[in-house]
Amino acid sequence: MRSRSTPIQLLKLTVFVLLAITITLASLLPSKQRLLLFLSHHKLLLFSLLWCKLVALLAYARARPLPVYLLDFSCHKPGPESRGSYEICEYFGRRSCQHSAESEAFMRAIYRKSGLGDETYAPPFIFQTDYKAKFQYAILEAEDGMFSCVAHLLAKTDVDPSRITVLVAACSMFSPSPSFTSMLVQRFQLSPSVKTFNFSGMGCSAGTMSFDLAATILRRQVGYALIVVTESTSLNWYFGDNRHMLVTNCIFRAGTAAALVTSDPAQRERAKMEVVRTLRTHHGADDAAYNAAIQMEDEDGHVGVALTKDLVRVAGVGLRNHISRLAPRVLPVSELLRYVYNVARSFLAGDRKAVHVPDFTTAFEHMCIHAGGKAVIDAVGRLMKFEEEVVEPARMCLHRFGNTSSSLVFYELAYFEAKGRIRSGDRVWMLAFGTGFKACSVVWRALRDSRIDPDNPWKDCIHRYPVSI
Numbered sequence: 255m256r257s258r259s260t261p262i263q264l265l266k267l268t269v270f271v272l273l274a275i276t277i278t279l280a281s282l283l284p285s286k287q288r289l290l291l292f293l294s295h296h297k298l299l300l301f302s303l304l305w306c307k308l309v310a311l312l313a314y315a316r317a318r319p320l321p322v323y324l325l326d327f328s329c330h331k332p333g334p335e336s337r338g339s340y341e342i343c344e345y346f347g348r349r350s351c352q353h354s355a356e357s358e359a360f361m362r363a364i365y366r367k368s369g370l371g372d373e374t375y376a377p378p379f380i381f382q383t384d385y386k387a388k389f390q391y392a393i394l395e396a397e398d399g400m401f402s403c404v405a406h407l408l409a410k411t412d413v414d415p416s417r418i419t420v421l422v423a424a425c426s427m428f429s430p431s432p433s434f435t436s437m438l439v440q441r442f443q444l445s446p447s448v449k450t451f452n453f454s455g456m457g458c459s460a461g462t463m464s465f466d467l468a469a470t471i472l473r474r475q476v477g478y479a480l481i482v483v484t485e486s487t488s489l490n491w492y493f494g495d496n497r498h499m500l501v502t503n504c505i506f507r508a509g510t511a512a513a514l515v516t517s518d519p520a521q522r523e524r525a526k527m528e529v530v531r532t533l534r535t536h537h538g539a540d541d542a543a544y545n546a547a548i549q550m551e552d553e554d555g556h557v558g559v560a561l562t563k564d565l566v567r568v569a570g571v572g573l574r575n576h577i578s579r580l581a582p583r584v585l586p587v588s589e590l591l592r593y594v595y596n597v598a599r600s601f602l603a604g605d606r607k608a609v610h611v612p613d614f615t616t617a618f619e620h621m622c623i624h625a626g627g628k629a630v631i632d633a634v635g636r637l638m639k640f641e642e643e644v645v646e647p648a649r650m651c652l653h654r655f656g657n658t659s660s661s662l663v664f665y666e667l668a669y670f671e672a673k674g675r676i677r678s679g680d681r682v683w684m685l686a687f688g689t690g691f692k693a694c695s696v697v698w699r700a701l702r703d704s705r706i707d708p709d710n711p712w713k714d715c716i717h718r719y720p721v722s723i
Contacts, residue, residue, distance in 0.1 A: 319473035323525035327513035338376025352493035369628035374656035392488040399510025419477035424453035424460035428486030459688025460660035472517035484510035485659035494556030509658025527698040543691035576693040622666040672712035676704035
């Protein structure tokens with residue numbers, strides 16, 4: 255199928271043709287006096303060329319993509335009564351009488367080497383007395399996180415909900431009816447003209463992909479996009495004994511985030527960052543990638559998400575493919591030339607197994623790497639040849655909040671702000687992976703120095719981090 259030309263491409267072609275005509279006339283009439291004499295005798299041609307150029311330039315200026323800004327964001331921090339320490343999770347598993355002794359021992363071993371601390375947050379149903387995951391608890395978890403985040407966000411941005419033109423809600427494992435976007439529209443009385451989108455089944459990449467969708471829409475027209483990302487652990491606690499599925503009980507925790515992005519030029523002075531580039535890649539055509547993390551029933555009919563042993567390898571392959579597309583668009587020319595030189599030198603030396611990776615720290619000052627688990631962080635750091643300080647935010651987020659799925663990159667961004675590390679002009683790279691297998695990058699440029707907000711989830715504990723894990 256032939257690709258259709260976009261308006262921008264057509265306008266560029268028009269300007270190029272007009273420029274070519276002008277250059278052709280100048281070359282055929284090298285003398286300046288001859289050219290002026292020719293144009294003076296063909297005033298209609300002269301006015302036509304000038305008019306077409308003016309119209310083309312005005313049309314291009316009108317049709318070019320609008321800049322998209324991150325006005326602000328907010329991360330949900332449940333109360334201390336929701337703390338999901340190792341002892342609480344182990345006690346819940348035992349009192350539910352759903353796991354064998356071998357499974358309890360396995361989860362204990364996984365938890366101890368998972369990189370999670372004792373201050374993560376568990377879903378509400380764990381603290382109930384009926385020991386069952388029920389629909390009402392999933393709704394309670396979702397509403398508590400989403401409504402709290404959005405209320406804080408709208409309060410500190412002082413944006414009236416009626417001005418929101420796009421609403422994106424993402425939750426991979428729970429899709430109720432009415433949808434999450436309908437809940438948010440009803441709760442905050444959004445405009446009837448708001449365009450709503452619900453993401454499900456996209457795993458931990460849904461947060462960055464929500465930014466990609468919102469930016470794509472806002473680049474075409476001035477507006478505001480509210481992004482809300484959460485995950486439901488209430489209905490997805492696994493009660494069987496399949497070890498591939500038991501891992502999710504050990505690393506996934508409750509978490510929600512909301513962000514407000516806009517293409518309104520008047521908001522640039524208030525915005526925190528500007529979107530520079532987004533990139534999405536999908537590797538689901540490969541069987542191993544598709545089945546690396548998949549929701550299924552075990553042999554006893556218990557539903558859970560199976561994380562196979564191939565997940566880390568699949569993540570590495572997907573990341574290589576993803577950065578091979580991203581690198582030419584973000585790396586400085588000097589780093590690209592250095593990379594080409596190293597590859598060519600190894601090839602000429604007969605060392606065709608040598609693996610060379612560009613230095614992405616030359617393109618970004620800060621990186622929010624998806625903290626899917628200790629093994630995933632280790633694999634990304636090893637593949638990208640990152641220093642420990644680069645993956646520090648990911649490790650600390652995993653320790654403090656656990657794997658909160660698609661909202662995790664927001665908690666990492668909050669970590670940078672709490673540390674006061676982001677300066678005006680700095681570039682920030684958000685990278686997340688999701689089931690399917692998908693990878694998504696969002697590149698930002700900071701418009702001002704970071705500061706810790708009153709609702710920053712790290713506010714009361716940032717002085718204790720980083721910690722040794």
